[in-house]
Amino acid sequence: MASLEGEGPCSNAGENIWGGCARCCTLDLTFLGQPVQKMLVAKTSDGPVNALSSMEEFRNLDRDIEGSAKRWKKFVESECPEKEKFPQEWKNKSALQRLCIMRAIRPDRMTYAVRDFVEEKLGSKYVAGRPLDFAASFEESGPATPMFFILSPGVDPLKDVEKQGKKLGYTFNNRNFHNVSLGQGQEVVAEQALDVAAAEGHWVILQNIHLVAKWLSSLEKKLEQHSEGSHRDFRVFISAEPAPCPESHIIPQGILENSIKITNEPPTGMHANLHKALDNFNQDTLEMCTRENEFKSILFALCYFHAVVAERRKFGPQGWNRSYPFNTGDLTISVNVLYNYLEASSKVPYDDLRYLFGEIMYGGHITDDWDRRLCKTYLEEFIKPEMLEGEFFLAPGFPLPGNMDYNGYHQYIDDALPPESPYLYGLHPNAEIGFLTQSSEKLFRVVLEMQPRDSSMGEGGVVTREETVKALLDEMLEKLADEFNIAELMAKVGERTPYVVVAFQECERMNILTSEIKSSLKELDLGLKGELTMTSDMENLLNALFLDMVPESWVKKAYPSTASLGMWFADLLTRIKELEMWTGDFSLPSAVWLAGFFNPQSFLTAIMQSTARKNEWPLDKMTLQCDVTKKNREDFASPPREGAYVHGLFMEGARWDAQTGIITDARLKELTPAMPVIFIKAIPADKQDTRSMYPCPVYKTRQRGPTYVWTFNLKTRENPCKWVLAGVALLLQI
Incomplete structure (x- = not known):
């Protein structure tokens, strides 16, 4: 990033700016409806604007915001501030420096701001969403170069492989196309398929290799073995789901390095998803039912329902508590069920249809009770007798269309569907701000983890990683209170009421957590002093403290939290103080x-x-x-x-x-x-x-x-x- 700004590829200034931007904590966007001076008040004493203002490149930013409140308020409240000019002399800052300011005052717009930054510095081809040309990617593959598909919900890469194979004569019927879905003891079958294919020039698909973690090292060796001396037409296609976080990554590096990596994201937005849902049918489908009006209306409502439940996942936990692999098969089977029930019934069996769609077809994926309630509610809103009794809205400003032909429905989507908005999903516009802010958080967490971690950073007066962690470590040990003396507390209690029992349980859990924190910090302290050999656990703790993350060993003994380390530790001290007050006299x-x-x-x-x-x-x-x-x-x-x-x-x-x-x-x-x-x-x-x-x-x-x-x-x-x-x-x- 520094080199893009013309500051030199290894510039300390560039690293400091970008690192500072990544570490800058985010604001609660409630400030947007309040005086701009409140932007300086964050959840910690060191707010995001104050954090930037402490750096030379952003000196006096906090004062300028306070002194020119009206200008900054107009900028901050803009719908797309990344497209606007910054107030005063801040508009003359470099693109990277403007990104840092945007990160502090409008974190929800950072994904768009970074996209514009990449387009400006590298060109539009790096941000254009273009369809994948599988045939072109296939040309780069070979016996030693597998194709690795990173799976996305709702996308089946196997279709592209089958299509290319059919074109070149590799099919199941020709017995030169092997498809192995991993799991349930299929490892032996996969190895046999690889051996045969390598010798005779066949194609092999290995699906969902993330399900067989223990076998992956054997797969790596097998692929390496067949990378030389195999038939020139031998090809391997691998698929796996992405790891939810870097720590849970299990795919061997050798497989990834030697493969062509391909990911094909599903369409985004209601417009694309609704068209895609309707694409599963044709004019013949619309005409196959004798009760045409009811069939078409419910089919279109089902397409809208499918698009909603598939795209709602982008809103994170506010969308769905868990992520589910809803796919086009759920939709097509539901339409088949709809056809059979309409043909067999004199009245539309709404209750039966909703039950089958919500509890079996789509509900079969759902494991969370609250998500099941959500799915059921959507169907109750979209599929009911009122849909055939007059104007019926699937979303604000989007009525259910009347009887049309297939192309007419596609045209109706283009003409009538309102612009993309959380309202289309029944959500409040704030839901979009929330998920955009979380996307920004993930982006900058990755940026922060990419920062150099070696001790050479200390040259030229810059504080080293070890020095930073040592200062933090000392401060935490100083602030942590002594453990609760359970025996002493028990002696103070007369009657062990339900509330007293809860207090004791909380004290015991807090003792376990603070004991782990103290012992691990003291051990790391000795390691930094050279009095103990640094272990992998100590190194992990060091990295976590430096990256402002709660260490894994602490997380295991703590309560659920999504906070950064600084906020988490401040919250911990507050919890201890509350417990101390409660156990004073147990009232x-x-x-x-x-x-x-x-x-x-x-x-x-x-x-x-x-x-x-x-x-x-x-x-x-x-x-x-x-x-x-x-x-x-x-x-x-x-x-x-x-x-x-x-x-x-x-x-x-x-x-x-x-x-x-x-x-x-x-x-x-x-x-x-x-x-x-x-x-x-x-x-x-x-x-x-x-x-x-x-x-x-x-x-x-x-x-x-x-x-x-x-x-x-x-x-x-x-x-x-x-x-x-x-x-x-x-x-x-x-």
Whole structure:
């Protein structure tokens, strides 16, 4: 990057700027609706703008923003700030330096800004999305050069291989085309196919090699063995899913280095996905059912449903808790089922169709209960009797088309489908900001990991990696408090109430975590001093501390978190302080910080246990009732007589209107507004009021999925389906 800026390929200045940009923490975009000076206030004392301002190239940036608030507010609130000129003299900064400023004030636009940067410096061919020419790539392959397909959801590279093979005479019928899907003891079959193909000049496809991690070293040796002396027509095609993170990468380097790597991403956006869904059919399909009007309407709605569920994954956990391999086979089978049911029934069996589509065809992929609810809700909104009774909208501004021919439907998509927007998926526009910000985070995490790590960085007065880590290590050891003395705490307690038991459990878990942190830091300290030999574990710890990542050994003993190391450690100290206050006399805090628990479920269960004991109610016949107050934590001086006040929750996908006491639409660019204090008490399950309620899942982090805690019923005047489609949830951490 430095060389692109004309600063020289090894310029310290270039490295410092880019490294600083990568390390610069991101802002919560709520500031966009507030005075621009608040951009200087971040989640840590060292905000992103302040962090940049400490570097020579960006000196006085913080003062300029504060002094020219109107200009900067206009720039920051621009829909596409990467296309705008920067205020004042900052517009004269280099392209790379402008990227750094953009990173600090609009992280959600960084993927677009980096794209423009690459196009400006390297040319448009590096950013143009062009279809893959498989035949051209095939020409570069050979007996020693396999083709390696990096799989993407909804894309089947096997079709390209089969098409090319058919053209050149390699087919299953000719017995010179071997297709082995790895798993379930297929390794031996794969090795036999490779041996035969190498000798006779056949083609071999090895699908999903990521499923047989233990066999990959044998595969590497087998490919190396056949790279010389094999038949000149011998070809190998390999496919594997990408590793979810660098640490879980298992494909041997030798296989990757010798292969032609190919990835073919599925189409992006509702427009492309809806066309692609419809492409699975033709005019004959539309005419095959005797009940043409019903068949066409439901088929088009199914295509829209398919496009929605396939593309919704781009919104991350707010889209789906887990990623699912929805494919065109799900759609085509669903249409076949639709045809059979319509031909056999006098009325449209909506309930049966929704069940088959949502629980079997598409639902067969789904493993998360909340995702199953989402899929079911989409089908309830898209496929119902009203779709045949007048104007019916699949999305705001997009009515279900009438009876058309095949080309007419494609033309209708081009003419009538609104521009790409989260509204097309039932989501709030903030969902796009969220996933763009997370994409930016991933990008700069990679950039940060690419920074040089050797000690030679210390030349010329630059602080070395070891010096940076040593300073951080000393600071952390100094701030960590002593472990909780469990025996001493137990001696202070009279009655072991459910709340006291939870407090002890939390203290024990905290002791395990802080003990691991202290011992690993002290060991690394000795290694840096040369008093101990550096082990691989110590090296991993060193790298994590330098990259502002929570070390893996700590993660295993900690609570779920997506925070960087600096924010994670500050949060840890707050948790310890809360525990110290609670265990002072073991009286329940006036308002409990629910996010501060390793296991929040245990505290919520303790509320039910405490009430059950007091009233002699059966625990399995009880539930929790949640009443959102209009107050904040500071407004409470004592706990309630029954239940507990909890604070520290945030809402994603919507917001809580404290005045009316209901869920309402989120404000633009306010991604995770804080909730007021919530009063939680236990009641008999048969007395629970579920009318006008949205069953809202509570998660520990924005990753959702396995971090599920509880379900809080929240009041709503809108149909709860709206909040289901919007992915509304409560979060304990943001």
